[in-house]
Amino acid sequence: MARNLNSLIVRAMIALTLLAFAVVYFGLTAYFFFIYEWLYPEFTEDDFLRTGDVVTLGLLLGIGISTVSLLGWILARRIVEPLKSVAGAARRVAEGDFSARASLRRGNFGEAGDLVDDFNQMAERLQRAEAELQYSNSAIAHELRTPLTILRGRLQGLLDGAFAPSAELYGRLIEHVDDLSAIVEELRTLALSNAGQLDLQSSRLDLAVEAEAALTSLEDQLGEAGIATSLDLRSAVTSGDRSRLRQAFVALLENCCRYAPHSTVNVETGVAGQQVFFRCTDTGPGLSDEARLRAFERFWRADESRGRSGGGSGLGLPIVKAIAQAHGGDAVILASDGPGLAVEIRLPVERLGTRIDRRP
Incomplete structure (x- = not known):
């Protein structure tokens, strides 16, 4: 079980102090109360230290220093080993080897484990x-x-x-x-x-109104794709960039036209806790579990053989997620037992005095 570094050092220092005290105390006690009584019964306070005294004290001091040095070396090794592992892996990453990972032996303190885990996560993200x-x-x-x-x-x-x-x-x-x-x-x-520089012109808006506007702008395209729509638009007031959010809504609806023609698309807006949402659900073929994990990757398509004419640019869903995150929210694919795909944009509810500006 991982232990806190501070408490480990404190306990180690206490143990070393007690050990040194015990060695000196019991060593001197044994020396004066037993050895002196047997070897020098005529000893008086005026006597100087004999050669045996000096040798004995030297031995006690040497034993104490050796013991403290050994324990200190073990403690220092436990502290330095994970740092050396991270430093070596960081050097390999700096040289371009993003597969480098730091390692950790059992029994190290908790902060070392956190450091190694954080570094490995960073290296994995870089890779x-x-x-x-x-x-x-x-x-x-x-x-x-x-x-x-x-x-x-x-x-x-x-x-x-x-x-x-x-x-x-x-x-x-x-x-x-x-x-x-x-x-x-x-x-x-x-x-x-x-780059964190997506400039958003924030204003108070209702997702229900913006969703209806997006549907109206795509009415002909949805009709050509043979898509029937059902609406459940409840008021969902938030602060956001009107044009950017419409761009995200249109991208989701265009996805339905490309990948789920001749299906039914249900568009919902509403409030859930401290978030408002826009949800687009179709009854098309949907995606596999593996495809759901990759759906927000740039240029990724469910069918890699499709070109732009059949599958778009592969940037629609990544842009939807980028816009949602720029507003302090997120875009997720909801779990579904049946066919079809449900994508939800989640944004914070409106807070008075809030101005969205993601520029650094």
Whole structure:
């Protein structure tokens, strides 16, 4: 069982003091009351220390110092070992080896265990961040390459005369440009959120009103996807950025259009304790348990073979989570026994005088 370092040092010092006292006290007692009575019965107070006295006192002092040194060395080793382990692992992480972990032997004090655990958690997060960065760089290149290749091919065809200029062709080119702009804006939003610089213009709002506005803006898109909606919009007043929250609501509804067409989508708002919520539940195919854990990762799609035309950019849910966290809340996928997917945005209830500003 882990022990507190302060109490361990205090108890060790007390034990060392008592031990030194016991060695000196009982050693001198034995020396004067037994050895002197047997060896020097004629001893008087005027006698000086004999050679035996000096040797005996030296032996007692040596035994005491040796004992204290041994126990002190053991204690120091228990303190230094976890620090050396953390220092070695930190050096490997600094050199780029994010798989490095510190180790801890049994019997160390509690603070050493906390230090090692905290360091290992930090190293694990750095390793995940490095892997995510590498994956994101590859995914960004892939996401941008497709529309850029199409744009270049169309423009080259126009230049060579292979395509006849038409309003329809120009409309498609504009759509690809819009796709590029959307990716850039999504990446910008995530970058600002990660840097803590997502500027939110806070005002008092009702999630029920904002949810209804988001549904209205997507009415045609939901109809084309064959989605029927059911609403349970109860008042949920909070302080937040109106445009950012609508962006998050629209992203969840667009997810339903992509992944759960011809299903029923239930949209709810309300208050639960000290939080307000926006909940979007569909009756589509849903996600596996493993997919639920990865749903908020950048560029991740349930089906890796899908491109943008079928599966979006893979940034929708990460942006939803980033916006929710910027408001001091969170976005979660709710557990479900049946098919479908339920995503909930949770935000703090309105507090008078609260101004949301996540800039450092």
